Amino acid sequence: MKIRFKEYFSLFSKYLKSQWKSVIVLVTIVLVNIGIQIINPQIMKVFLDKAVEGEALKSLIGVAGIFIGLSFIQQIVTILETYTCQNIGWRATNELREDLIAHCINLDMDFHKTKQPGEMIERVDGDVNMLFEFFSSLVLDILSNLILIIGILVMFIFVNPVIGGIFTVYTIISLVVIRKYQLAGVKPWERAYEAEGKFWGMMDEELTNIEDIKSSGAVNYAIHKYLMRLKNVFHIKKKATMLGFKMWNLSTFIETSGIFIALVSGLYLWKYQGASIGTIYLIYEYTKRINNPLGMIRRRLGVLQKAEASILRVKELFEMKSSIKDGDMELEGNGPLDVEIKNLSFEYTQGIAVLKELSINIKRGKVLGILGRTGSGKTTLVRLLSKLYEPTEGKILLGGVPLNELSNDSVKNNMAYVTQDVHIYTSTIRDNLTLFDSSYNDDEIMSVLEELGLDEWIKSFPQGLDTVLNTSGVGLSAGEAQLLAFARILLKKPGLVILDEASSRIDSITEKIMEKAIDKITDNSTCIIIAHRLSTVKRADSILVLEEGKAVEIGAREELIKDKESRYSKLLQESMKGHHELLVN
Numbered sequence: 001m002k003i004r005f006k007e008y009f010s011l012f013s014k015y016l017k018s019q020w021k022s023v024i025v026l027v028t029i030v031l032v033n034i035g036i037q038i039i040n041p042q043i044m045k046v047f048l049d050k051a052v053e054g055e056a057l058k059s060l061i062g063v064a065g066i067f068i069g070l071s072f073i074q075q076i077v078t079i080l081e082t083y084t085c086q087n088i089g090w091r092a093t094n095e096l097r098e099d100l101i102a103h104c105i106n107l108d109m110d111f112h113k114t115k116q117p118g119e120m121i122e123r124v125d126g127d128v129n130m131l132f133e134f135f136s137s138l139v140l141d142i143l144s145n146l147i148l149i150i151g152i153l154v155m156f157i158f159v160n161p162v163i164g165g166i167f168t169v170y171t172i173i174s175l176v177v178i179r180k181y182q183l184a185g186v187k188p189w190e191r192a193y194e195a196e197g198k199f200w201g202m203m204d205e206e207l208t209n210i211e212d213i214k215s216s217g218a219v220n221y222a223i224h225k226y227l228m229r230l231k232n233v234f235h236i237k238k239k240a241t242m243l244g245f246k247m248w249n250l251s252t253f254i255e256t257s258g259i260f261i262a263l264v265s266g267l268y269l270w271k272y273q274g275a276s277i278g279t280i281y282l283i284y285e286y287t288k289r290i291n292n293p294l295g296m297i298r299r300r301l302g303v304l305q306k307a308e309a310s311i312l313r314v315k316e317l318f319e320m321k322s323s324i325k326d327g328d329m330e331l332e333g334n335g336p337l338d339v340e341i342k343n344l345s346f347e348y349t350q351g352i353a354v355l356k357e358l359s360i361n362i363k364r365g366k367v368l369g370i371l372g373r374t375g376s377g378k379t380t381l382v383r384l385l386s387k388l389y390e391p392t393e394g395k396i397l398l399g400g401v402p403l404n405e406l407s408n409d410s411v412k413n414n415m416a417y418v419t420q421d422v423h424i425y426t427s428t429i430r431d432n433l434t435l436f437d438s439s440y441n442d443d444e445i446m447s448v449l450e451e452l453g454l455d456e457w458i459k460s461f462p463q464g465l466d467t468v469l470n471t472s473g474v475g476l477s478a479g480e481a482q483l484l485a486f487a488r489i490l491l492k493k494p495g496l497v498i499l500d501e502a503s504s505r506i507d508s509i510t511e512k513i514m515e516k517a518i519d520k521i522t523d524n525s526t527c528i529i530i531a532h533r534l535s536t537v538k539r540a541d542s543i544l545v546l547e548e549g550k551a552v553e554i555g556a557r558e559e560l561i562k563d564k565e566s567r568y569s570k571l572l573q574e575s576m577k578g579h580h581e582l583l584v585n
């Protein structure tokens, strides 16, 4: 793939725009640095010529003083340059990281399903790290060295137009050859990063499942897979690195040829045109100084080669679009929402229907209990209701508005889904309750906790709401985590709440509090409860029984109880006989 300067420019302008003042400071510093590098050899030339002519020591010391002074200033300027570069680089890459993470989070579940966490880390962090130099110094180094080269060539022409011409041709040939090699290196590095990303993805998967791997005796298989992936990374990286070495050899050859040309031309000028020693020194010094930026450009282009691969991968990631359309309708007002599911079918894999022609209405404020065995499609239905997937057929209306026409934010703000695994953030209890929304004050939070009977629990922590969870050993039991999630809902008061009831047993005190919390939630919102115990659906107004994605029973709970042949009645009868209270899983 041919690299396009447009890509550099768009990344640059986007992430350096906010730092334009620092960029101007940096450019000024760099120009001063270039100026000193061009002027200093001239001072040395004057020094040499004066020395050869036998000038007085005082005057020589004066010239040497200027040379040393300028060299000292150059060191300070270089330090300032490094500092500013680092600052700009960090800010730009942090902004880029932030954008990438936000973009990835908003991508649909199909994307997340196919990407392992390790691979994502490599793409969001690894690739962006590669771009750090690109923002901080890479392009600037390349540009400033090009300016330096042009400056030196102009000086060469002043010294001797013929030699100036020869070195201009030499420089152009060097740059063209270097650029050609650099382009050839982009693809191999791109492949190398991709292989590395996959390798880390696999490592992440294996480490997460280490217990399963050990207990199922799959250690040898895992190690074999690990070695195979590593071998693949090795081969691909070797190829990319070898190409780098070729470039290094080539530039050494170019450098040596430059010195050779300088020495021969110096000799010629000295012998046939009576040039001074100072002038010959100047030619030699400028050749060395032209080789320095050429070498620097070569090295920087080597890094750019890697950065280009990362730029392409970052761009590719940004170009991935979610298949879930972000609608522009908003739900107005608050309070419980009507939910209509019309002829809904869904396939994760084409041809394999997981939900089949499901239709159900839940009137605002009512409670639907869903019963169904493992794999019957309960979670899938919730995912569709949460707009995480697009239905294959049929539609869902929330508050009378088709879900695909609603904005993702509106869906997020009007719905809450409590799974069995409540995610606790490494932050204060307050942040965990408000989900970092600072518009809630502590009184509101405390009154919700009181409602839930959790005020005593909070008071047991010396730091109360400021207690940091999950660090310094403070954690939560599964029951407490569920209660925390319920408190989140009572604070937010969304129009639709989906509760995936915890299937694990909880102690009777927690269960009582939980029952109370669920009652409060069902008072405030339309509710869908995925039940694992029959007792939970006692509060449901209607019941849906799912079997292999099909609604095998839908009806008002009271009606289903009356109908002794209904599945729900039968389950109740069995539970009364003490057969099972726990329904599924």
Ligand SMILES: Nc1ncnc2c1ncn2[C@@H]1O[C@H](COP(=O)(O)OP(=O)(O)OP(=O)(O)O)[C@@H](O)[C@H]1O
Residues within 6 Å of the ligand: 113, 348, 349, 354, 372, 373, 374, 375, 376, 377, 378, 379, 380, 381, 585
């Ligand atoms: N991401 C996915 N990709 C492909 N198939 C999936 C995916 N998630 C679930 N399935 C399949 O869809 C079917 C329904 O799964 P779903 O998780 O909705 O069932 P469930 O009733 O919630 O089960 P459980 O009670 O165990 O959570 C199952 O056959 C499952 O294998």
